[in-house]
Amino acid sequence: MKLRANLVIGGALFALAIVVGLLAPWLAHTDPVMDANLMNAEEPPSWTWWFGTDAQGRDIYSRVLYGARVSLTVGIVSQLINSVIGVALGLSAGYFGGWWDDVVNALTNLMLAIPSLIFALAIMAVLGPGLTSLLIALGLTNWSFTCRLARASALSLRSQGYVQAATVLGYGDVRIMITQLLPNMLGPIVVIGTLGMGSAVLSEAALSFLGLGVRPPFPSWGSMLSEAREQITTAPWLSIFPGLAIFLTVLGLNLLGDGLRDILDPQSRSRRT
Amino acid sequence: MTGSPLLEVEDLRIDLDDGLRRVAAAEGISFRINRGETFGLVGESGCGKSITALALIGLLRPPLSIGGGVIRFDGQEIQHLSAARQRQLRGNRIAMIFQEPMTALNPVSPVGRQIAEMFVLHKGKSWREANQLAVEALASVRVPAPERRVKDYPHQLSGGMRQRVMIAIALACGPDLLIADEPTTALDVTVQAEIIELMRNLCAERGTAILMISHDLGLVANVCRRVAVMYAGRIVEERGSADIFRAPSHPYTQGLVDSLPRLGSRAALGRSRLKEIAGVVPAITRFPDGCRFNPRCAQATDICRATAPQTEGLEAGGFVRCHHHA
Ligand SMILES: Nc1ncnc2c1ncn2[C@@H]1O[C@H](COP(=O)(O)OP(=O)(O)O)[C@@H](O)[C@H]1O
Ligand code: SF4
Ligand SMILES: [Mg+2]
Numbered sequence: 001m002k003l004r005a006n007l008v009i010g011g012a013l014f015a016l017a018i019v020v021g022l023l024a025p026w027l028a029h030t031d032p033v034m035d036a037n038l039m040n041a042e043e044p045p046s047w048t049w050w051f052g053t054d055a056q057g058r059d060i061y062s063r064v065l066y067g068a069r070v071s072l073t074v075g076i077v078s079q080l081i082n083s084v085i086g087v088a089l090g091l092s093a094g095y096f097g098g099w100w101d102d103v104v105n106a107l108t109n110l111m112l113a114i115p116s117l118i119f120a121l122a123i124m125a126v127l128g129p130g131l132t133s134l135l136i137a138l139g140l141t142n143w144s145f146t147c148r149l150a151r152a153s154a155l156s157l158r159s160q161g162y163v164q165a166a167t168v169l170g171y172g173d174v175r176i177m178i179t180q181l182l183p184n185m186l187g188p189i190v191v192i193g194t195l196g197m198g199s200a201v202l203s204e205a206a207l208s209f210l211g212l213g214v215r216p217p218f219p220s221w222g223s224m225l226s227e228a229r230e231q232i233t234t235a236p237w238l239s240i241f242p243g244l245a246i247f248l249t250v251l252g253l254n255l256l257g258d259g260l261r262d263i264l265d266p267q268s269r270s271r272r273t
Numbered sequence: 274m275t276g277s278p279l280l281e282v283e284d285l286r287i288d289l290d291d292g293l294r295r296v297a298a299a300e301g302i303s304f305r306i307n308r309g310e311t312f313g314l315v316g317e318s319g320c321g322k323s324i325t326a327l328a329l330i331g332l333l334r335p336p337l338s339i340g341g342g343v344i345r346f347d348g349q350e351i352q353h354l355s356a357a358r359q360r361q362l363r364g365n366r367i368a369m370i371f372q373e374p375m376t377a378l379n380p381v382s383p384v385g386r387q388i389a390e391m392f393v394l395h396k397g398k399s400w401r402e403a404n405q406l407a408v409e410a411l412a413s414v415r416v417p418a419p420e421r422r423v424k425d426y427p428h429q430l431s432g433g434m435r436q437r438v439m440i441a442i443a444l445a446c447g448p449d450l451l452i453a454d455e456p457t458t459a460l461d462v463t464v465q466a467e468i469i470e471l472m473r474n475l476c477a478e479r480g481t482a483i484l485m486i487s488h489d490l491g492l493v494a495n496v497c498r499r500v501a502v503m504y505a506g507r508i509v510e511e512r513g514s515a516d517i518f519r520a521p522s523h524p525y526t527q528g529l530v531d532s533l534p535r536l537g538s539r540a541a542l543g544r545s546r547l548k549e550i551a552g553v554v555p556a557i558t559r560f561p562d563g564c565r566f567n568p569r570c571a572q573a574t575d576i577c578r579a580t581a582p583q584t585e586g587l588e589a590g591g592f593v594r595c596h597h598h599a
Binding site for chain 1: 330332360361362363364365368369371373375376377378379380381382390391394395439442443
């Protein structure tokens with residue numbers, strides 16, 4: 001099989017972000033929070049300070065590394081919550097149909113009608129800032145696409161011979177949904193999930209930028225951008241590096257999603273063989 | 274209870290309810306199958322064979338439903354059992370394989386796992402034991418190198434191999450009854466014969482009764498001891514299979530027998546179908562009055578168009594449903 005550029009580049013960028021987050025304590029030059037030193041305030045990038053320093057003299061390079069932890073945790077965990085909710089609702093709605101399908105459809109339409117970031121903002125307003133609130137807010141507000149997709153797949157898979165065969169063999173509904181339907185719709189769900197992770201990273205940045213994310217002084221890319229906005233002309237590196245980190249991570253996830261779609265989509269697969 | 278028949282169907286009626294009205298898609302269906310017996314259900318496509326099979330395993334779905342009658346399995350009436358109780362019978366005591374070996378297996382699951390699932394589901398085995406049993410089950414349907422094959426995905430197997438896997442799945446739990454609905458229609462002729470032979474041998478070894486459903490009277494009569502002929506939702510004749518060939522009683526059965534290639538002329542099969550029955554099976558909503566076969570029957574008279582014939586016992590055993598039967 002030919003390796004596709006989007007899959008390789010996307011996968012590499014995402015892997016890089018994960019490695020950076022995991023190895024932050026070893027890769028970082030200084031402690032991202034404690035090592036403030038006003039003597040080094042607002043140093044531009046140099047051999048000593050790779051990405052420069054902020055107004056309190058903290059090393060931006062180290063803070064960007066640690067920031068990956070927040071961004072990726074939020075991206076991965078909140079998207080997992082979304083995927084589980086979306087699959088559970090959509091799959092059961094498509095499989096059972098009837099009133100349950102109507103309920104799920106109404107709920108999905110409601111979610112689609114409200115911009116998810118606004119909805120997340122509302123939840124954050126109730127829960128207050130912090131990592132847990134972020135995970136909950138973003139995890140509960142972006143499942144509608146997954147749900148739609150799972151429902152449509154369940155509807156079309158329901159009439160497949162192997163689903164009917166399973167019924168004939170005495171499988172119960174839950175067993176049919178888990179063994180016959182879910183594995184056969186997993187490809188597109190993973191694609192949507194990967195793209196959703198990208199948008200969760202962006203949403204985290206946006207919410208943190210608005211001061212609703214992880215509490216300072218612990219770094220997240222969004223909160224770093226937020227703190228940097230007053231010095232954007234005087235010390236642009238404060239914005240450039242966290243911005244670049246967000247950009248590359250989201251780009252990586254989108255490329256990865258596209259690449260996965262290319263190999264998982266049966267139509268494009270048959271076109272190549 | 275070993276003296277009683279395994280399956281007894283009495284006056285079964287299947288309704289089709291399209292929201293406007295309710296019509297009988299099948300009615301007066303009665304037959305019995307003894308333990309270990311092979312019983313055939315024949316008729317052209319659309320006669321109601323498959324819906325009868327679905328009724329037996331409690332899988333009729335709207336707009337179809339059971340409209341009356343009794344289905345007794347192993348002495349117990351099962352037509353009103355709860356969904357959960359019916360599910361315990363399906364796959365465990367009554368198994369079914371059907372036409373499409375290409376689509377009846379889950380494409381993303383190794384075949385061994387699909388066999389093993391039956392032991393986990395119905396016999397409460399651990400996955401470890403079940404996987405071992407799956408290898409044995411695959412060996413029993415004569416799949417070569419079963420311990421390697423269990424890891425294969427359906428697309429790696431030929432149509433015949435897949436149907437073998439389906440048989441392994443169906444027979445995994447040692448059912449009392451195997452319903453085979455056109456099990457070989459999608460396969461080519463040489464493979465067909467192998468699969469039928471395998472199914473018959475395995476069921477004979479294990480004392481599993483077979484309800485064999487097909488449009489092919491030759492195939493059914495070859496496999497089964499007794500045959501019921503179905504036309505437009507009614508059983509029109511039931512006989513021993515040797516009798517049905519030698520002296521078909523119902524004009525429809527005669528038509529089916531005449532349309533079979535004679536022994537020794539199988540080669541002619543592809544070129545000239547001998548004596549097809551003219552016309553087609555009517556749709557459920559267009560069943561004619563009187564005998565439903567009358568528009569296609571050469572022997573039809575006024576009484577055939579006015580009154581539906583009742584079943585009549587035959588001296589040689591079996592029954593027929595025709596005013597002017599032979
Ligand atoms: N789900 C259904 N809804 C409406 N009509 C059906 C349905 N399934 C089968 N039928 C009708 O019932 C009749 C018998 O069908 P079937 O049992 O599949 O025939 P066979 O198996 O003998 O070819 C046919 O006229 C068919 O059109
Ligand atoms: S009852 Fe009349 S129409 Fe029906 S099969 Fe017999 S002869 Fe033909
Ligand atoms: Mg059929």
